[in-house]
Amino acid sequence: MDTKIYTFDEAFQASLAYFQGDELAARVWINKYALKDSFGNIFESTPEDMHHRIASEIARIEQNYPNALTENQIFELLRNFRYIIPQGSPMTGIGNTYQVASLSNCFVIGIDGQSDSYGAIIKLDEEQVQLMKRRGGVGHDLSQIRPKGSPVKNSALTSTGIVPFMERYSNSTREVAQDGRRGALMLSVSIKHPDSQDFIDAKLEQGKVTGANVSVKIDDEFMQAAIEHKSYKQQFPIQSDQPQYVKEIDAEFLWKKIIHNAWQSAEPGVLFWDTIIRESIPDCYADLGFKTVSTNPCGEIPLCPYDSCRLLAVNLYSYVVNPFTKDAYFDFDLFAQHVMYAQRIMDDIIDLEMEKINQILHKIDSDPENEAIKLAERHLWEKIRDKTLLGRRTGVGTTAEGDMLAALGLIYGTDAANEFSEKVHKVTALSAYRSSVKLAQERGAFEIYNAKREKDNPFIIRIKDADPDLYAQMVKFGRRNIACLTIAPTGTTSMMSQTTSGIEPAFSCVYSRRRKVNPNDADVHVDFIDEVGDAWEEYIVFHHKFVTWMEANGYNPAKHYSKAELDEMISKSPYYKATSADVDWLKKVQMQGRIQKWVDHSISVTINLPADVSEELVGQLYVEAWKSGCKGCTVYREGSRSGVLVTASQEKIEEAQSEKDEKDQSCFCYNNVIERPKELPCDVVRFQNNKEKWIAFVGLVNGRPYEIFTGLADDDDGIVLPKQIVEGKIIKNKNEDGRSRYDFQFTNKRGYKTTIEGLSYKFDPEYWNYAKLISGVLRYGMPIDQVLKLVSGLQLNSESINTWKNGVERALKKYIPDGMTAEGKKCPSCGQETLIYQEGCLTCQSCGYSRCG
Known part of the structure; x- marks a missing residue:
């Protein structure tokens, strides 16, 4: 393994060149997939290094079997994310000796x-x-x-x-x-x-x-x-x-x-x-x-229990020859051959997973813990190992469906596009099963294969009807894998392949982004000056394959187009009325049903709906999904998670805010503050700031933050708590001198109660004073996202207090309802106002950018 260490900037500049200036793809690859150790040392500078690492390991497994693929053959299938794309866990874990982790995406x-x-x-x-x-x-x-x-x-x-x-x-x-x-x-x-x-x-x-x-x-x-x-x-x-x-x-x-x-x-x-x-x-x-x-x-x-699956996607766009021209066609022969390779590689990855599980078992054995503690973990991985070997389940899938259809001149969601998609996935299924039968001849069938057990299965019957010779071979030799196919979400990997995700359409053709500029530089165009005086230039970013369409049709992606020009251009493209917000939802459900016939597992797909759709429409889509043969269905109505999780006290707050607006009052004043009970249930939130361990105690009323105390957790006289607290509460008491103090009482997993007296004395007095300020705002019911704005806006000169401020923000973000829009915030990556809170992280619905903490 290459032991050269790269700085983040070195890796970023190299991968930025690799992705031809796509900063989002470069950052996603470095942060999620570049080989690194637990200290953050980076050992790969571009995805090419990663693909060599993966190809080398798969080729090593291939040498154990007849007709082995060479390392170069495998590398060319992986290179540039063009044809075959291992998904998260295999991409991160194959050939990675710096962590002991499974290659399975799911269990x-x-x-x-x-x-x-x-x-x-x-x-x-x-x-x-x-x-x-x-x-x-x-x-x-x-x-x-x-x-x-x-x-x-x-x-x-x-x-x-x-x-x-x-x-x-x-x-x-x-x-x-x-x-x-x-x-x-x-x-x-x-x-x-x-x-x-x-x-x-x-x-x-x-x-x-x-x-x-x-x-x-x-x-x-x-x-x-x-x-x-x-x-x-x-x-x-x-x-x-x-x-x-x-x-x-x-x-x-x-x-x-x-x-x-x-x-x-x-x-x-x-x-x-x-x-x-x-x-x-x-x-x-x-x-x-x-x-x-x-x-x-x-x-x-x-x-089934204790089974797992590893995932891989085939990039459909790459099989379109002469994309976005009148001569475009899909190379089914090359595609079928590569799906067979993909199935073979997936079977190799099962062998690599066995090595990983053995490493996990070895680590469990070598851990200095009591044998009784280690027994449950060891037994778990033994069950997973046995089930994996018994069925050898794989998860070959596809991505870039939306771009494939557009490159062929087909409009996503139309009958013609749905018919073509079904044909592609039929070839996928037949090719993967043909490969699995061939592997059974070379390597042996999965242990419990029995043709009689499967003869009445609807999927097997479709295979038999479509290709009787393949079915006859399967009955004779068996199959290497109990099931082969799935279509998983490919969010971050589609960013790196610079295509649409899974079977989804393009989200948008055009994005508006901003970059910070020096207004004194020559030829700089300043579009926006923020509240601290920084100058920004706005620029247009196109969906990658829309750029390919532009170039194929005589447009210059570097030219500055007006909105009217952009609208006219898009109307002439195969992406017109075929992006996420425009597709016919009913047709999308029917498309999912037609593809599902040729996927033996299932399909992850979301029906994105505008905010104003009715509940009746959601019901119609669900019923259609059931009738169409879909195995599952998920809908997301725009903004549907914002403001959903509202307690009674919050409803009163909103009413009070409405009354305040009507009376044009200039003060923030609510009259429904809840008097502090003697005892409050408490959440304990642990986090790190600049490698320092911090802790926050969040007192709750009706599940909503009512007060917060936070500071360093590892001071000499700080607070030491067990990792697992079954129940905690903050109790308001009085000292002998009559002053109030706050005690924290917790119950551990053995049922023992312990009380830590005087939270106010455990943390820095300056932290405590600011905590009282923020707690006062919380008690008067200010919405959590507004409290975060207040905290982040505090102009403090003390470095330690600014660190405290960051800790308060991290602790409170946990309580913002998932899906709530981050009003007034623009995505630093794409510039769109499409940031939402998701489990305490700011996530961009437009480009996938995510930042936690």
């Missing part, structure tokens, strides 16, 4: 049988965290947890139901950092479960279940009952012939609840579970451990 965990004891629930919590720390996204199902009010044989007497455990798993996710990013979690539940409505509503309460995606598993019986205005039976256990608990519900009411919540907050997603199970090839082996129970966080991989 599902679960408990065999109907166990919902505390032991089983806590076991899943531990397994979830163990997987997330190795960079994996995790999904698991909550349908086995007994409904609220059910009798239990412990001191609680009755069950609390699903929601408290949703919060537990969500909080665990938020605790885990994965190379600078949060963990990812999918929680699902069957619509048949009596607590499914509570599950569906859980995320509407402010601050609840913020660390998980949630999806409800909907069966055909429920859909039919909802459409026909009939009742539906819920029961527990959900699969039992003799359930302990049964209730009849109005299916239409619950269906409208799902639609309303999705319209209002973009969740829950829906999983059409009967379609998933009916189409699932692995479920032909359900009795052998491959019963599908949930999906990964983005929903594109339905999985």
